[in-house]
Amino acid sequence: MLRLSARRLAAAGNGCRMLSTSAVVRDQADDIGPKAFTKEFMTKVSSTLAPPNFPSDxxxxxxxxxxxxxxxxxxxxSLYLPHKQHSKQSKVDLVLLPAVTGDFVKLDELDPEAVRAGLQEYTGKLGSLQGKSDDYEIAAAxxxxxxxxxxxxxxxN
Structure with missing residues (x-):
């Protein structure tokens, strides 16, 4: 058994492995383009599927x-918010974005009473969970x- 393992290990190390063809496929894909891909796609899939869209569309x-x-x-x-267009084709030196996810709302859409109530609720939850609960619930609070x-x-406020 040890001889067989040694033979397999030696065979794997002397170049018997097949080379990956992903680079070749990628080079061929670059030459095809969206129109040729769509034509080939439509011959292979159901006729009820819409052809795919590409960024160039x-x-x-x-x-x-x-x-x-x-x-x-x-x-x-350019920066578009759900309620307004903040900047369009502006020439800037630097852009600092604090996050790439999240929701934007106008301040006048926030109810101050609901915010105070939510803050009191979570502050109370956090105080009651300290030392008594798991880390997940404490982190959520x-x-x-x-x-x-x-x-x-x-x-x-």
Whole structure:
């Protein structure tokens, strides 16, 4: 058994493994393009499926930059919120975003009484759970306190 294991190990180390073909497939895929892919896709799938969309269907092509041309001095920045367009095609030096997930609401949509009640609820929960519960419940209560504290501070209370 030891001889057999040694033989297999030696065979694996001397180049008997097959090379991965993913790089070859990726190079071929780059040459095909969306139109050829869609044509091939429609021959292989049910006729009730809609053809897939590609980013090129939604975005206009970027202008071709000349080789060795100057770098732009500023970034082009757009930010859309659910209730308004904050910035569109603005030229900026730097963009700092505190998070990429979360919900935006207007301050006038927040009910100050509900925020105070939520803060009191989670503060009470956190106080009653200290030393008596598992870490998950304590963390959930702490998150509630943090969220309601931030909303309360934003409202100026």
């Amino acid at each position: 939604f975005f206009k092509k970027a202008e071709a930059k000349e080789e060795g041309g100057p770098l732009p001095e500023k970034l082009t920045f 702490q998150i509630g306190v943090d969220v309601y504290s931030a909303m309360n501070a934003a409202l100026g």
